Amino acid sequence: MKHARFxxxxxxxxxxxxxxAQERFITIGTGGQTGVYFVVGQSICRLVNRDxxxxxxxxxxxxxxxSIANINAIKAGDMDMGVAQSDWQYHAYNGSSQFEGDKFDxxxxxxxxxxxxxxxxxxxxxNINSFDELKGKRVNVGNPGSGQLATMEVVLDAKxxxxxxxxxxSELKPAxxxxxxxxxxxxxxxxxxxxxxxxxxxxxxxxxxxxxPVEGEAIDKLVADNPFYAYATIPGGMYAGSDEDVKxxxxxxxxxxxxxxxxxxxxxxxxxxxxxxxxxxxxxxxxENLKEEEMISDGLSAPLHPGAEKYYKERGxx
Ligand code: GLU
Numbered sequence: 249m250k251h252a253r254f255x256x257x258x259x260x261x262x263x264x265x266x267x268x269a270q271e272r273f274i275t276i277g278t279g280g281q282t283g284v285y286f287v288v289g290q291s292i293c294r295l296v297n298r299d300x301x302x303x304x305x306x307x308x309x310x311x312x313x314x315s316i317a318n319i320n321a322i323k324a325g326d327m328d329m330g331v332a333q334s335d336w337q338y339h340a341y342n343g344s345s346q347f348e349g350d351k352f353d354x355x356x357x358x359x360x361x362x363x364x365x366x367x368x369x370x371x372x373x374x375n376i377n378s379f380d381e382l383k384g385k386r387v388n389v390g391n392p393g394s395g396q397l398a399t400m401e402v403v404l405d406a407k408x409x410x411x412x413x414x415x416x417x418s419e420l421k422p423a424x425x426x427x428x429x430x431x432x433x434x435x436x437x438x439x440x441x442x443x444x445x446x447x448x449x450x451x452x453x454x455x456x457x458x459x460x461p462v463e464g465e466a467i468d469k470l471v472a473d474n475p476f477y478a479y480a481t482i483p484g485g486m487y488a489g490s491d492e493d494v495k496x497x498x499x500x501x502x503x504x505x506x507x508x509x510x511x512x513x514x515x516x517x518x519x520x521x522x523x524x525x526x527x528x529x530x531x532x533x534x535x536e537n538l539k540e541e542e543m544i545s546d547g548l549s550a551p552l553h554p555g556a557e558k559y560y561k562e563r564g565x566x
């Protein structure tokens with residue numbers, strides 16, 4: 249009798265331990281709260297968590313420093329997935345540019361998301377109407393760990409400039425940069441980001457400001473030489489003070505992970521997004537025009553994670 253009860257008890261214990269083992273926590277790296285990456289991560293988690301009872305996956309998407317910070321966190325195993333600009337996905341996998349000597353062989357692509365124009369916005373009273381007019385001005389170049397700062401460094405290099413060409417090169421986070429522009433602490437901010445976004449909206453609602461075109465020989469060469477850069481246009485009328493289309497160049501926001509993340513985890517995350525794609529697209533205006541066939545190829549340079557590939561094959565997309 250006693251013995252039987254003990255057996256039943258331990259069977260119960262075993263059952264509950266194995267149920268617990270199936271509960272898996274995944275973390276998605278995003279960006280600043282006023283950017284679009286934060287919404288990408290939060291949206292993916294919301295869809296993943298709807299199926300938690302079935303899949304055991306519990307997803308969180310905290311605010312982070314951005315692309316470079318996310319890639320480094322995934323590489324270190326501190327995060328499972330994250331959003332990163334297509335240029336930094338490429339450089340991490342290939343060990344080039346900022347990732348020279350620091351190759352992330354196990355980096356895997358999942359899908360790409362929205363386009364991110366390299367965006368410059370300036371106070372109207374600073375009278376900045378071209379990238380060249382930023383010389384000698386106070387510019388927020390972005391926080392360390394952001395793709396924003398890293399891509400700005402690429403542009404400065406391409407132009408033969410350094411941070412010393414600015415009167416001030418501040419490294420404020422996206423959540424702080426709009427207020428700095430409004431308070432006249434900086435003349436302009438540089439942000440590689442999807443549109444519309446909270447940071448630029450906040451900036452133009454605090455101070456009269458205009459988007460600045462980013463064009464010229466150095467940019468033409470960047471676009472010609474690198475598959476992950478393309479010309480981009482920020483549509484007129486999107487923000488107060490910028491009625492005309494503004495030409496620049498840009499990248500894609502992409503979703504990346506590591507080969508160390510199990511196939512079934514990546515599969516479930518991808519399934520949560522694409523099984524609920526109409527719902528996903530409604531979660532941010534920058535997602536409105538996303539197309540499945542572009543998302544599984546554009547801007548991806550690391551190999552596809554097998555868990556993602558499995559889902560795309562099932563859907564007949566590959
Ligand atoms: N592209 C930016 C970065 O990599 C982030 C933009 C966003 O948060 O939406 O740092």
